[in-house]
Each structure stands twice: as structure tokens, then as C-alpha cells.
Amino acid sequence: MTTYDIALIGFGGVNRTLAELVATRGDELSRELGFGLRVVAITDLRLGSLVRDGGIDMDMALRINPADETFAAHGGSADPDNERVIRTCAADIICEATFTNPATGEPAASHVRWALEAGKSVCTTNKGPVALHGAELTGLAQRNGLHFEFEGAVMSGTPVIRFARQLFPGLNLNGFEGILNGTSNYVLGRMEEGLGFEESVREAQQRGYAEADPTADIDGHDVQLKVLIMANELLGAGLRLADVQRQGISALTPGDLSRAKNEGRRWKLVGSARRNPDGTVSASVAPAALPLDHGLAGVSRANNAVSFNTDLLGPVTVSGPGAGRVETAYALLSDIIAMHGARNQVAADA
Amino acid sequence: MTTYDIALIGFGGVNRTLAELVATRGDELSRELGFGLRVVAITDLRLGSLVRDGGIDMDMALRINPADETFAAHGGSADPDNERVIRTCAADIICEATFTNPATGEPAASHVRWALEAGKSVCTTNKGPVALHGAELTGLAQRNGLHFEFEGAVMSGTPVIRFARQLFPGLNLNGFEGILNGTSNYVLGRMEEGLGFEESVREAQQRGYAEADPTADIDGHDVQLKVLIMANELLGAGLRLADVQRQGISALTPGDLSRAKNEGRRWKLVGSARRNPDGTVSASVAPAALPLDHGLAGVSRANNAVSFNTDLLGPVTVSGPGAGRVETAYALLSDIIAMHGARNQVAADA
Numbered sequence: 001m002t003t004y005d006i007a008l009i010g011f012g013g014v015n016r017t018l019a020e021l022v023a024t025r026g027d028e029l030s031r032e033l034g035f036g037l038r039v040v041a042i043t044d045l046r047l048g049s050l051v052r053d054g055g056i057d058m059d060m061a062l063r064i065n066p067a068d069e070t071f072a073a074h075g076g077s078a079d080p081d082n083e084r085v086i087r088t089c090a091a092d093i094i095c096e097a098t099f100t101n102p103a104t105g106e107p108a109a110s111h112v113r114w115a116l117e118a119g120k121s122v123c124t125t126n127k128g129p130v131a132l133h134g135a136e137l138t139g140l141a142q143r144n145g146l147h148f149e150f151e152g153a154v155m156s157g158t159p160v161i162r163f164a165r166q167l168f169p170g171l172n173l174n175g176f177e178g179i180l181n182g183t184s185n186y187v188l189g190r191m192e193e194g195l196g197f198e199e200s201v202r203e204a205q206q207r208g209y210a211e212a213d214p215t216a217d218i219d220g221h222d223v224q225l226k227v228l229i230m231a232n233e234l235l236g237a238g239l240r241l242a243d244v245q246r247q248g249i250s251a252l253t254p255g256d257l258s259r260a261k262n263e264g265r266r267w268k269l270v271g272s273a274r275r276n277p278d279g280t281v282s283a284s285v286a287p288a289a290l291p292l293d294h295g296l297a298g299v300s301r302a303n304n305a306v307s308f309n310t311d312l313l314g315p316v317t318v319s320g321p322g323a324g325r326v327e328t329a330y331a332l333l334s335d336i337i338a339m340h341g342a343r344n345q346v347a348a349d350a
Numbered sequence: 351m352t353t354y355d356i357a358l359i360g361f362g363g364v365n366r367t368l369a370e371l372v373a374t375r376g377d378e379l380s381r382e383l384g385f386g387l388r389v390v391a392i393t394d395l396r397l398g399s400l401v402r403d404g405g406i407d408m409d410m411a412l413r414i415n416p417a418d419e420t421f422a423a424h425g426g427s428a429d430p431d432n433e434r435v436i437r438t439c440a441a442d443i444i445c446e447a448t449f450t451n452p453a454t455g456e457p458a459a460s461h462v463r464w465a466l467e468a469g470k471s472v473c474t475t476n477k478g479p480v481a482l483h484g485a486e487l488t489g490l491a492q493r494n495g496l497h498f499e500f501e502g503a504v505m506s507g508t509p510v511i512r513f514a515r516q517l518f519p520g521l522n523l524n525g526f527e528g529i530l531n532g533t534s535n536y537v538l539g540r541m542e543e544g545l546g547f548e549e550s551v552r553e554a555q556q557r558g559y560a561e562a563d564p565t566a567d568i569d570g571h572d573v574q575l576k577v578l579i580m581a582n583e584l585l586g587a588g589l590r591l592a593d594v595q596r597q598g599i600s601a602l603t604p605g606d607l608s609r610a611k612n613e614g615r616r617w618k619l620v621g622s623a624r625r626n627p628d629g630t631v632s633a634s635v636a637p638a639a640l641p642l643d644h645g646l647a648g649v650s651r652a653n654n655a656v657s658f659n660t661d662l663l664g665p666v667t668v669s670g671p672g673a674g675r676v677e678t679a680y681a682l683l684s685d686i687i688a689m690h691g692a693r694n695q696v697a698a699d700a
Contacts, residue, residue, distance in 0.1 A: 029520055157663045159517040166516060167509040169687045170379055171680070189643075293539075295669060298648015305667075312680045313507045316670035317655075319645060321663055330521070330662045337519045345694065 003036040004336065005055075007091035007120075009082060009111050010098035011044035014125055014152075016062065017329035018095060023058040029333075035340050041089035042071070043080040045099070050076030053090045086111055087118040093147075093339065095332050096124035102216065102225055105132040116140045116148065123335035125152035125328050131225040132241065134232050147339040152331025154180065154226050158320030159334060160306045164234045172311040173234060175274030175281075180226040182302030182322045183210040183217035184249050184269045188287075189300055192257045192266065197250070209302050209323075219248035220269060220285040227271040227283050230306070235273060237281035245284035252287055265289040266297045274309070353386035354686065355405075357441035357470075359432060359461050360448035361394035364475055364502075366412065367679035368445060373408040379683075385690050391439035392421070393430040395449070400426030403440045436461060437468040443497075443689065445682050446474035452566065452575055455482040466490045466498065473685030475502035475678050481575040482591065484582050497689040502681025504530065504576050505654045508670030509684060514584045514658055522661040523584060525624030525631075530576040532652030532672050533560040533567035534599050534619045538637075539650055542607045542616065547600070559652050559673070569598035570619060570635040577621040577633050580656070585623060587631035595634035602637055615639040616647045624659070 008015040021029075022037045030036045039056045043049040046066040050056060060074060070078040086094055094115040100108035105128025112129045115122045116137065124130070129137060130150045141148035151161050164173060179185050183204050190200035201218065204210040216222045224246045231237040231244070249269050257267050268290050273283035290297040295317045299305040304322025307315045321327045358365040371379075372387045380386045389406045393399040396416040400406060410424060420428040436444055444465040450458035455478025462479045465472045466487065474480070479487060480500045491498035501511050514523060529535050533554050540550035551568065554560040566572045574596045581587040581594070599619050607617055618640050623633035640647040645667045649655040654672025657665045671677045 033519060158666055162517055163513070167512055167684075169383060170375075170683050292648070293650035295648075295653070298642070298645075300643035303645070312676050313671055314677075316508055316668070318666070318668055320666035326662050327664075333520050334517075 001030065001034065001036055002340070003038055004092045004340070005038050005040040005090050006093045006095055006336070007041035007043075007085065007089050008039060009043050009086065009094055009096045011042050011047055011061075012097065012099065013325040014097040014328045014332070015042075015095055017325045018332050019058050019062060021329060021333060023062065033337055033340065037336070040091050041085050043082050043085050045080055047071050047080075048076055048078040049081050049085050050074060051085060051089050082107065082111060083114055086114045086120070091120055093336060094120050094122045096122055096126060097328070097332065098126065100126045100128050102128045102221065105129045109133050109137070112137050112148065113140065116144055116146055119144060119146065121147040121339055123149040123152075123332050123339075125150070125156075125331060127153045127222075127225040127229060130233070131228045134229065135238070147342060149335035149338055150229070151335055151338075152328045154229055155304045155306070155320065155322045156324055156327040157330035157334065158304065158318060158322065158327070160318050161230070161233060162334070162338065163318050164308055168308070168310060171313065173308055174311060175235070175272065175309045176230060176306050177270050177272040177296060177309075178226070178230070178304070178306035179268055179296050179299045180223045180271045180304055180306070180322065181217050181269060182304060183214060184220075184223075185299065185304070186302050187218070188249060188252070188257065188267050188269065191252070191254050192261055194254065194258070196254060197252075218250055220246045223269060223271040223285045227273055227285055231273040231281050231283045235275060235281050237273065237283065239281060239283055243283065245286065247286040249287050260289045264292050266292060268296055268299070270296065351380065351384065351386055352690070353388055354442045354690070355388050355390040355440050356443045356445055356686070357391035357393075357435065357439050358389060359393050359436065359444055359446045361392050361397055361411075362447065362449065363675040364447040364678045364682070365392075365445055367675050368682050369408050369412060371679060371683060373412065383687055383690065387686070390441050391435050393432050393435050395430055397421050397430075398426055398428040399431050399435050400424060401435060401439050432457065432461060433464055436464040436470070441470055443686060444470050444472045446472055446476060446479075447678070447682065448476065450476045450478050452478045452571065455479045459483050459487070462487050462498065463490065466494055466496055469494060469496065471497040471689055473499040473502075473682050473689075475500075475506075475681055477503045477572075477575040477579060480583070481578045484579065485588070497692060499685035499688055500579070501685055501688075502678045504579055505656070505670065505672045506674055506677040507680035507684065508654065508668060508672065508677070510656045510668050511580070511583060512684070512688065513668050518658070518660060521663065523658055524661060525585070525622065525659045526580060526656050527620050527622040527646060527659075528576070528580070528656035529618055529646050529649045529654055530573045530621045530656070530672065531567050531619060532654060533564060534570075534573075535649065535654070536652050537568070538599060538602070538607065538617050538619065541602070541604050542611055544604065544608070546604060547602075568600055570596045573619060573621040573635045577623055577635055581623040581631050581633045585625060585631050587623065587633065589631060589633055593633065595636065597636040599637050610639045614642050616642060618646055618649070620646065
């Protein structure tokens with residue numbers, strides 16, 4: 001059976017959960033999927049780096065508390081040294097899940113680039129590299145015969161990119177509309193129930209949906225990146241970030257929401273893109289008062305959804321979690337599974 | 351390029367639309383999909399049968415009006431002669447879309463069986479053969495190295511079976527809940543808006559959602575078959591029809607619906623199955639007053655949806671059309687595309 005050696009870049013919640021999945025369900029997964037996984041390198045801002053060509057003892061790695069020690073106490077280094085590890089370790093696949101600045105895509109974009117230059121396939125949960133450097137990185141992967149997968153960058157483990165790519169063969173995809181940010185959706189839902197804006201944001205933070213600084217969620221920056229990814233990857237739009245019009249929800253008042261409710265409508269922050277008659281693609285993020293029978297109006301709490309507009313089926317919608325540690329770790333696993341499937345497909349076409 | 355020869359069994363709305371798709375978009379589809387399609391046989395209760403090993407002139411076939419003439423006037427026969435055509439024609443794939451009795455699965459089940467016995471793969475849009483004879487027919491296909499596909503039997507072209515089979519690798523599927531009948535969902539929606547039961551059913555009939563005899567929709571028989579298909583095919587339940595508890599919507603009153611509305615709930619006819627701790631599967635069809643933040647509460651009008659309960663992602667929902675001529679014809683096309691993909695996969699594994 002094939003075993004893929006993987007490197008975990010960033011050992012926070014997501015890659016740690018992936019490591020736990022491999023440790024606890026590895027045998028079950030191997031039987032189902034036909035391949036095994038072995039972690040041969042880990043880097044982390046706080047823990048440093050550890051490289052073991054023969055496989056890292058995952059019980060040990062998962063037990064380390066970054067508050068107490070680093071990998072230096074376990075034969076590694078206190079220095080994450082991402083570039084050297086990514087370029088030189090024995091991994092077939094780099095699992096990239098670092099804390100990354102969404103405005104620049106760094107350091108994730110460099111991690112992806114180094115990996116692809118060094119002949120390693122990459123899966124990432126970071127939006128930045130895909131949204132801001134998608135064409136460059138996808139091209140680099142293709143030229144080098146490698147895979148660059150990023151399902152987790154849009155709706156965590158809910159398979160929306162793969163849904164549109166794999167399950168619409170023979171259909172024309174004319175656009176999409178999505179609810180792509182759980183925090184803003186939660187806030188709008190609570191405001192509709194009468195809570196004020198500030199209070200709703202605070203509640204979202206208490207429940208762990210919103211970051212300490214909720215600006216990216218509330219002002220639509222997070223959705224803008226996700227729309228850009230889907231517009232470029234699924235519609236071949238060739239857009240840049242500034243091409244995606246962006247408006248957040250902070251101008252909406254509880255009065256707006258209750259008025260809409262009385263009219264049988266519901267405000268949602270909608271990220272959308274559509275193919276124009278001339279072939280170009282227009283994309284935007286903006287609040288919209290949807291009629292209650294709209295496919296996205298019923299997406300409540302922190303859930304996410306994307307409605308794909310197809311020629312033969314009309315709108316087809318996928319909804320599910322848009323965030324979460326386990327959900328996002330599963331996205332990386334699903335990316336690796338997709339690479340394995342594509343490898344078999346290439347063997348078939350040869 | 352591979353060309354698949356296909357036979358259209360039943361030349362009503364669905365297969366006629368498939369023929370139109372092949373005729374008008376065949377070249378575009380070939381470029382995208384890497385294979386061509388050629389219709390070499392058609393049978394129909396009213397039109398009779400026509401077999402042409404070199405390919406049928408589809409313009410001619412689509413122009414024939416069954417009120418005026420049969421295939422006998424075009425070198426064929428007024429007798430559909432399904433068994434002979436299915437067993438002896440040159441088709442690689444049988445596209446089965448006849449008017450079939452859902453209680454017995456006939457004549458579709460026989461059509462599928464004859465095809466698989468004769469070495470031909472089959473796609474069907476009929477629920478009966480899959481729900482009532484799924485294990486037998488799937489086993490027959492496997493033993494003969496053939497494909498038996500039936501995406502259109504559950505939600506027309508909305509890919510729910512393929513979604514669960516292809517996009518949840520590495521996940522455990524513990525059950526599902528679905529809104530699987532557009533007529534009953536439309537009727538419940540109109541009753542919530544204050545219309546009476548009879549009036550709502552009449553309106554559904556006028557809009558073309560409900561059959562002249564809406565019993566199968568209203569009493570849950572239609573949903574029962576779809577639940578049985580998904581429980582057996584996706585959960586390996588091994589259930590028979592009588593194992594799926596069934597209750598329809600005819601006992602619900604407008605008062606029930608408005609009372610639920612005031613309590614923030616909405617009545618839906620829900621088909622569901624869940625895996626029990628002992629590994630068995632329980633399945634049922636019954637009305638349920640769902641809270642408005644339930645993933646299925648927002649599925650309105652004649653739309654359908656299935657919410658899959660997974661271990662790592664929680665509920666993931668697909669919604670879209672559950673009926674329609676074009677939508678169901680696309681289901682057959684998607685089945686053929688899946689067969690082509692599987693053929694390549696087999697070549698890879700060899």
C-alpha cells in the first residue's frame with residue numbers, strides 16, 4: 001500500500017487535529033482509502049521544528065505543551081525554520097495551516113511556493129495564498145506535475161470547490177451566491193431577534209465564532225477572499241481582490257432587520273459572482289434582503305452555504321459548517337484523498 | 351475518442367430531452383467529457399421501436415409526433431418489443447426512463463435485468479427497480495462487470511447519491527434527513543400561508559408538480575421509496591419497503607400549520623434514516639414540525655434537499671430541484687459520465 005509522507009506546517013488546532021485523526025483513525029482510513037499517512041516533519045512558530053525521515057512519534061508530538069517546551073527538548077530545534085524544512089524534508093505532501101495575514105497571504109504563500117519549487121504537493125487551509133496568488137501557484141504546481149489543493153480555504157471541510165468541480169460535469173456554471181462567513185451570519189440572526197449590533201458581535205465572540213478583532217468578518221474582507229477564490233477557480237474569472245466589490249454589515253440597524261422581517265425578508269451578507277454575457281465575471285460582497293423562499297435565507301447561525309447557478313439544474317445549494325478545528329482538519333484530509341485519486345487517474349490516462 | 355452507443359427505453363419527456371441534449375450539445379459535451387454519444391435504439395409504448403446500429407437520425411426521431419405515427423413509418427416497428435431490443439441491440443448503455451409502477455418496479459426492473467444479463471450497463475430514473483430490487487440488480491451488474499447507475503431516482507439531476515459516495519471519503523455517514531417530494535412540500539407551504547389542503551393540492555396539480563392522482567406524493571409512498579434507496583445504497587441498510595415506516599401529510603390541518611408557525615416551527619414531510627448503535631438502520635417517512643433554524647426548514651416550494659449526518663462535519667445539506675424533464679435528463683447524462691470515469695479508474699487499477 002502507498003504511504004504518503006506528510007509535513008505539518010503550523011501545529012495549531014487544525015494540523016494538530018489532523019495529526020490526531022491520523023494517529024487514532026489511521027488504520028481505518030488506510031483500509032477505506034487505500035493509502036497510509038506518516039508525519040515526517042512538523043514546524044510551528046512556538047514549538048520550532050522536528051524532522052524525522054522515518055516518521056515522528058505522534059503521541060510525543062501531541063503531548064508537548066508549547067507553554068512548557070519546544071521541539072528542541074525532543075531532538076528538534078526551537079527554530080521553525082520553515083523554508084529549510086519545507087525545501088529539504090522527505091515529505092511528499094505539505095499540509096499548510098499557519099497563522100497567516102489574509103491581506104498579504106504571508107507566510108502561507110511562501111510556504112506553498114517553497115514546497116512546489118521543491119517538488120512537493122501542497123494542501124492549505126489559508127485563503128490568502130489561493131485568493132492572492134492562485135494562478136501563479138496553480139501554474140507552478142501544474143508545471144512541476146504536483147498538486148495544490150485548498151478545499152478548506154472556503155467552507156472548511158464542507159466540499160464546495162470539489163462539489164462544483166466534480167459533480168457538475170456537462171453543466172455550465174453561470175455564477176454562485178454564498179453565505180461564507182459564520183460570524184456575520186450569526187450577528188445578523190441575533191439582530192433580527194432584537195439584539196443590538198455590538199451586543200451581537202460580543203455574543204459571537206463569546207461563542208468562539210468571532211475573532212478578538214471581528215473587522216474581517218463584519219466588513220466582508222473574509223467573504224471577499226472566498227468569493228475571489230471561487231470566482232477564479234470555478235468560473236475562471238481572472239479577477240484581482242480589488243475587482244470584488246465589498247460592503248459589510250456594520251451599516252445595518254436592528255430597525256432594518258425587523259422591517260425586512262415584517263416584509264417576509266431576511267438580511268444576509270451575500271458573496272456572489274456571475275458570468276456576464278460578454279464572458280467576463282462580476283463579483284461582489286454585499287448585504288441583501290433575501291425573500292424567505294430564497295435558498296440562502298434559511299441558512300442560520302454560524303452555518304455557511306453556496307448556491308451554484310447552473311444552466312440545466314438551476315440553483316443547487318450546499319450548506320454545512322464553514323469553520324471549526326475538526327472540520328478544517330478534515331478539509332486537509334479530503335485534499336490528500338483527492339491527490340491520491342488524481343494520481344490514480346493520471347496512471348489511467350498514461 | 352470513445353463513443354458510447356446508447357439505447358433509449360421510453361421516449362417520453364426525459365429520454366426525449368436527453369436526445370435533444372445529445373443532438374444540440376453533443377460536440378460541446380464531447381470536448382468537455384472526452385467521449386461521444388450515439389443513439390442506436392429507441393423503444394416507446396406509443397412509438398414502437400427503432401434500431402439502427404450505425405446511429406439513429408435524431409432530428410427525425412425528435413420530429414415524430416406519437417399522436418400521428420409510429421416508428422413503423424420510419425423503418426422500425428409499431429411494437430416496442432423492449433426485451434428483444436434491449437437484449438440484442440448494439441448499445442453499450444441502456445437509458446431506462448419508462449412509465450413504471452412504483453409499487454412493483456415494473457416494467458423498469460425487467461428492462462434493467464435484461465440489459466445487465468445481455469452485457470449492457472444501465473442508467474435509470476425509475477425508483478422502483480432500485481428501491482425494490484437494488485441489491486439483486488447491483489449484484490448482477492457487479493458480477494457481469496457492468497454499471498448500474500440511478501442518480502435520477504432520488505432528486506432528479508441534483509447529485510445526492512454521488513455527493514454522499516464521492517465527497518465524504520474518510521467520513522462516517524450516520525444517517526440522513528430529507529425533503530424528497532416537491533408536491534407535498536409545496537402543499538405544506540401553501541397551507542402555512544392559509545390555503546386549505548384540497549385547494550393546495552389542486553394548485554400543485556395546476557402548476558404541474560402533482561400527478562392527476564397525488565396519493566403517492568401526499569401519503570409518503572414516493573418518499574418511502576427514495577428513503578429506501580438512500581438507506582440501502584448509502585448506509586448499507588439492507589431494508590425492505592415495509593421496514594420504512596410511512597406517514598403522509600393528509601392528517602395535517604391548516605390549524606396545525608399556523609400553530610407551528612406561531613411557535614417558530616414549520617411542518618415538513620421528512621424522510622430519514624439513522625444508523626443505530628447496534629449497526630442496524632432505522633428509516634421512516636413522517637411529518638415533523640422543524641424549528642426554523644433546522645437545515646431543512648428553509649426548503650421551500652417544490653425544492654428538495656437532503657441533510658447528511660456525518661461524524662466529522664456534522665450535517666451537510668444539498669438542495670436543488672427534485673423533478674423536471676431537463677433536470678432528470680441531466681441525471682442520465684451524469685450517470686453516463688460516471689460510468690466513463692469508473693471505466694478509466696478500472697484501467698488505472700489494472
